[in-house]
Amino acid sequence: MDSHEICATTRVRLAPQVRFQLDPVTGKSVLLYPEGILELNETAADVLACCDGRPFAEIVEALGEQYDVDAQTLSSDVRQTLADLRQRKLVELT
Amino acid sequence: MNAPRPYALLAELTYRCPLHCPYCSNPTHAPNARELTTDEWKRVIAGAAALGVLQIGFSGGEPLVRRDLAELIRGAREAGLYTNLITSGIGLNRDRAHALREAGLDSAQLSFQSDDSDLADRIAGARAHGEKLEAAAHIRAAGIALSLNFVLHQQNIDQLPQMIALAEKLEAQRVELANAQFYGWAFVNRAALLPTRQQIDRALQVAAEAKARLAGRIDIFYVLPDYYQTQPKPCLNGWGQRYLTVNPVGDVLPCPTAAWAIPDLHFENVRMRAIEWIWRESESFNRFRGTDWMPEPCRSCPRREIDFGGCRCQAALLTGNAANTDPVCELSPDRARVEAVLSEINSSPKGEPRWLYRTNPQPLSVQISD
Numbered sequence A: 001m002d003s004h005e006i007c008a009t010t011r012v013r014l015a016p017q018v019r020f021q022l023d024p025v026t027g028k029s030v031l032l033y034p035e036g037i038l039e040l041n042e043t044a045a046d047v048l049a050c051c052d053g054r055p056f057a058e059i060v061e062a063l064g065e066q067y068d069v070d071a072q073t074l075s076s077d078v079r080q081t082l083a084d085l086r087q088r089k090l091v092e093l094t
Numbered sequence B: 001m002n003a004p005r006p007y008a009l010l011a012e013l014t015y016r017c018p019l020h021c022p023y024c025s026n027p028t029h030a031p032n033a034r035e036l037t038t039d040e041w042k043r044v045i046a047g048a049a050a051l052g053v054l055q056i057g058f059s060g061g062e063p064l065v066r067r068d069l070a071e072l073i074r075g076a077r078e079a080g081l082y083t084n085l086i087t088s089g090i091g092l093n094r095d096r097a098h099a100l101r102e103a104g105l106d107s108a109q110l111s112f113q114s115d116d117s118d119l120a121d122r123i124a125g126a127r128a129h130g131e132k133l134e135a136a137a138h139i140r141a142a143g144i145a146l147s148l149n150f151v152l153h154q155q156n157i158d159q160l161p162q163m164i165a166l167a168e169k170l171e172a173q174r175v176e177l178a179n180a181q182f183y184g185w186a187f188v189n190r191a192a193l194l195p196t197r198q199q200i201d202r203a204l205q206v207a208a209e210a211k212a213r214l215a216g217r218i219d220i221f222y223v224l225p226d227y228y229q230t231q232p233k234p235c236l237n238g239w240g241q242r243y244l245t246v247n248p249v250g251d252v253l254p255c256p257t258a259a260w261a262i263p264d265l266h267f268e269n270v271r272m273r274a275i276e277w278i279w280r281e282s283e284s285f286n287r288f289r290g291t292d293w294m295p296e297p298c299r300s301c302p303r304r305e306i307d308f309g310g311c312r313c314q315a316a317l318l319t320g321n322a323a324n325t326d327p328v329c330e331l332s333p334d335r336a337r338v339e340a341v342l343s344e345i346n347s348s349p350k351g352e353p354r355w356l357y358r359t360n361p362q363p364l365s366v367q368i369s370d
Helices: A042-049 A056-066 A071-087 B038-051 B069-078 B094-103 B117-124 B129-141 B157-169 B197-213 B275-281 B283-287 B312-319 B335-346
Strands: A011-014 A019-022 A029-033 A036-039 A052-055 A091-093 B008-012 B055-059 B082-087 B107-112 B145-152 B174-179 B219-223 B243-246
Touching: A011 A056, A029 A042, A042 A056, A042 A071, A052 A056, A056 A071, A071 A091, B008 B038, B038 B069, B038 B243, B038 B275, B055 B069, B069 B082, B069 B094, B094 B129, B107 B129, B117 B129, B129 B145, B145 B157, B157 B174, B157 B197, B174 B197, B197 B219, B243 B275, B275 B283, B312 B335
Parallel strands: B008 B055, B008 B243, B055 B082, B082 B107, B107 B145, B145 B174, B174 B219
Antiparallel strands: A011 A052, A011 A091, A019 A029, A029 A036
């Protein structure tokens, strides 16, 4: 999808059929969805941990406290990550 | 070698099924033993979770015939697994759907034999299509993620556009368009199931167009017709690497067809050995793990870690030796066997298709734990 569809007030949540949990073997976060598994790197896991229905701007703000990166780059990277996840139907935008 | 870590378990709860689809890959004759009990399945599930499995598919036959299904789903959920039900939908009324959701069912993959009820019921050998449409609605209403599976073959592949339209109408999230693979009943019925080249060329176009059009709305998986390829499918991503199956009587297999297709390989049973040991140590799981076992041409082929020489079951079925290159591969010395089958299908027009309808395996005596 076009990442331009994500604006400051867009609310982001995990898609209802998705489980976000720890893989007990690797200790890393994974997304489980119908007949599928997505292993997450740390950054993606941190983004997904914020996908609880809060608006995009708040997600970026929360991550800004964890990541020492300029706001514009962070916003752009997070937007792209969410667009990719949305395309895969792993997050929903409202 | 350290055993790899498995990701998904296919739990074939039963070979009993109310339908008679001629493309079924269940064995045509089943072992003469009792189905696993509820407690035995719970131990299997716990053992699989301990190995690292994250996904479980409850399948069969028809898993809904097991009255302990909700209890098994609950057990899987408690073990931290994502639960999928692979079902014909027969028996999945509103109450049952809600009960399974309450037990923790995440996702259901519902089969359809076609978009049109006459053809669908003729393929299933039973009046089933209407009930499946209702099952789809109950699954959605219960908040269970809905996937659809259409097995494609000579008799229905021309309806592919209509089948995709049905998937859109039912608001499925995921659709498998799976060209029939030839194991079990499907192998017996191959002449009535293998499409012509013209049929599969058309279907590939239709599937590609739909996949692009529906991207971001419906996940479409098109499984290629194996015999028409020149390189074999990377079966299971390698034997004993990511997947395992436990069949209704407790045999642990790398895939659902291995016991039927490779009869001279001894598979272990959960009643005799722990599932963890079977995965890691058993001769059957280690027999084709990795690449050391490969004869030529696989042994020195640059694709050996891409497609793993294809499917062991298919090599066994078509060449008599499970260690051979899958004869789908154009480098296989046995490729001509596949070519002969394709020639036959693509030559002069055939009469009315005839097939053997699937029957429930005999003499499996039905013992389930309530």
